[in-house]
Each structure stands twice: as structure tokens, then as C-alpha cells.
Amino acid sequence: MTPSNDSESGGSQTLERGLALLVELGRHPQGLTTSQLSAATGFHRSIAHRLLVSLHRTGFAARDDSGRYTVGPAVTGLLGGSVPSLRTVAEPVLHRLARRLDATASLVEAVGTAAVTTVVAEPPTDGPLFWYRKGSRDPLDHGSGGLAALASGPPRAAEPPRVQAIRETGYVITHSEVNIGAHGIAAPLPGWPVRAAINVVTSDPDLADRAVPHVLEAAAAIGTPGDHLG
Structure with a gap:
């Protein structure tokens, strides 16, 4: 039987879902709405919304005035590169x-x-x-x-x-x-x-x-x- 909660699986389902949203955002540099992300990941819209609020608050996702989300500046900082932060x-x-x-x-x-x-x-x-x-x-x-x-x-x-x-x-x-x-x-x-x-x-x-x-x-x-x- 597949483990259904975090303690049994030894991981965090919430973290995995948040990372899945980030991966999906990385595939769409033009941005996605909450509904589009919900459809793309298969998460309920309320779950996607809560995760996006946290990602936005911490800088891992950015949100424009039309409600579209993109990868945020915190991800850019983690990736580093030839340009100093x-x-x-x-x-x-x-x-x-x-x-x-x-x-x-x-x-x-x-x-x-x-x-x-x-x-x-x-x-x-x-x-x-x-x-x-x-x-x-x-x-x-x-x-x-x-x-x-x-x-x-x-x-x-x-x-x-x-x-x-x-x-x-x-x-x-x-x-x-x-x-x-x-x-x-x-x-x-x-x-x-x-x-x-x-x-x-x-x-x-x-x-x-x-x-x-x-x-x-x-x-x-x-x-x-x-x-x-x-």
C-alpha cells in the first residue's frame, strides 16, 4: 500500500507539491494563473492557491497585476551564475x-x-x-x-x-x-x-x-x- 502521509513516507507532501509548482512555472516563462497551474499539476485549486501564496511571500514565485505567476527572484539567487547577486x-x-x-x-x-x-x-x-x-x-x-x-x-x-x-x-x-x-x-x-x-x-x-x-x-x-x- 502506498504511504499516504508525510510521516509514513519519510518526506513532505507539501514540499513536493510546492516544488512541482516551481517546476511548472519554470516551463512557462510567460507565467501561469492559479487555475492553469492547478490543471497542469493536478492539484486542487485551493491547494495550488495556498502554495502559491507561500511561494510568493518568500520570493520563490512572482505575481503580476493580472494574477499570473512566474519564477521569483529567490530562485535566481539560488542558481547563481556569471553575474553577481x-x-x-x-x-x-x-x-x-x-x-x-x-x-x-x-x-x-x-x-x-x-x-x-x-x-x-x-x-x-x-x-x-x-x-x-x-x-x-x-x-x-x-x-x-x-x-x-x-x-x-x-x-x-x-x-x-x-x-x-x-x-x-x-x-x-x-x-x-x-x-x-x-x-x-x-x-x-x-x-x-x-x-x-x-x-x-x-x-x-x-x-x-x-x-x-x-x-x-x-x-x-x-x-x-x-x-x-x-
């Missing part, structure tokens, strides 16, 4: 920026509906800092990092109105949108497989304006994947 490219740039501004600098990536801090650079200072932990999750539609990350990609129907203005200016400054008393300065990083941005957080209002050219310079230094081909 965004995090690898951004880390030394962020450390230089943090030292120059004496403020916390970070890389923010859009993962599902959250702005996730994936790289953090703290300055060598004993003064008061807004500390951001790697893995911190903030709303995408509030705060400099999330808004700039949204602006790094093409326009979307449901995005906040000010995102287009950020695309045009190349940066955004916010105050107390995520953390009370914090000034955020962020610049989009277009062209990468994930929507992302450089983000600087400070309690000094004067630094917010002075930081803009430095943040833009750092974003230009990170550039796009094509700038880092081996």
Missing part, C-alpha cells in the same frame, strides 16, 4: 555609504507585500542610530525603502500614486512613516530580478537632504546586472 554587489557600496553619512544604510527588497531588509551596513559611530535588523519587514506602501523598491519596477495598477514621482526623481525622502522620528532616504535599483532599493535611515533632518546625492551615487555604483558581467 544584487546583495553581493550592494554590500560594499552600502558600507561605504554608511561610513560617509554616519547613518545606517541598507538594501531593501520587495518580497510579496513586504519590504524586507536583506543587507545592513552600520557606521562606525557611538552616536544614536536607527538600527535595522537584517530580515526586518515593513509595508511596501509606507516608508522610503518600500516605496523606492516599488519604483524600481514598471508601473503597476495598484501602486501608491507617489511611486511614479519617485521613478521620475530617482529618490524619495520620508519622515516617521515606519519609525517615529526617522527620516528615510531611498533610491530605486531598477534592472535587477527583484524590486529593490538603497535605503538610509537617520534621526538628523539636516542629513536627509544632504544624503540625496550620496544615495544616488551609491545607486549608480550598484547599477544593473549588465554592469557586472564577468
Whole structure:
């Protein structure tokens, strides 16, 4: 008799189903809807939906405004290749920026509906800092990092109105949108497989304006994947 549950089979049926969805997405770079994935894999639509929500939340699947899913940026990061990952490219740039501004600098990536801090650079200072932990999750539609990350990609129907203005200016400054008393300065990083941005957080209002050219310079230094081909 074929084992019917995870403990008896020594594996995870949920994991296997999730991987099956990823394999199917890899066969269709143009994307598939939940119903199409359900039909292709033979999973009930509710099961496919739950798995896709988790894959999207963790970055293993991407979803466009029409509801079509494609392979997400987390898969690209696992595969590696001749082009360095965004995090690898951004880390030394962020450390230089943090030292120059004496403020916390970070890389923010859009993962599902959250702005996730994936790289953090703290300055060598004993003064008061807004500390951001790697893995911190903030709303995408509030705060400099999330808004700039949204602006790094093409326009979307449901995005906040000010995102287009950020695309045009190349940066955004916010105050107390995520953390009370914090000034955020962020610049989009277009062209990468994930929507992302450089983000600087400070309690000094004067630094917010002075930081803009430095943040833009750092974003230009990170550039796009094509700038880092081996």
C-alpha cells in the first residue's frame, strides 16, 4: 500500500507539491494563473492557491497585476551564475555609504507585500542610530525603502500614486512613516530580478537632504546586472 502521509513516507507532501509548482512555472516563462497551474499539476485549486501564496511571500514565485505567476527572484539567487547577486554587489557600496553619512544604510527588497531588509551596513559611530535588523519587514506602501523598491519596477495598477514621482526623481525622502522620528532616504535599483532599493535611515533632518546625492551615487555604483558581467 502506498504511504499516504508525510510521516509514513519519510518526506513532505507539501514540499513536493510546492516544488512541482516551481517546476511548472519554470516551463512557462510567460507565467501561469492559479487555475492553469492547478490543471497542469493536478492539484486542487485551493491547494495550488495556498502554495502559491507561500511561494510568493518568500520570493520563490512572482505575481503580476493580472494574477499570473512566474519564477521569483529567490530562485535566481539560488542558481547563481556569471553575474553577481544584487546583495553581493550592494554590500560594499552600502558600507561605504554608511561610513560617509554616519547613518545606517541598507538594501531593501520587495518580497510579496513586504519590504524586507536583506543587507545592513552600520557606521562606525557611538552616536544614536536607527538600527535595522537584517530580515526586518515593513509595508511596501509606507516608508522610503518600500516605496523606492516599488519604483524600481514598471508601473503597476495598484501602486501608491507617489511611486511614479519617485521613478521620475530617482529618490524619495520620508519622515516617521515606519519609525517615529526617522527620516528615510531611498533610491530605486531598477534592472535587477527583484524590486529593490538603497535605503538610509537617520534621526538628523539636516542629513536627509544632504544624503540625496550620496544615495544616488551609491545607486549608480550598484547599477544593473549588465554592469557586472564577468
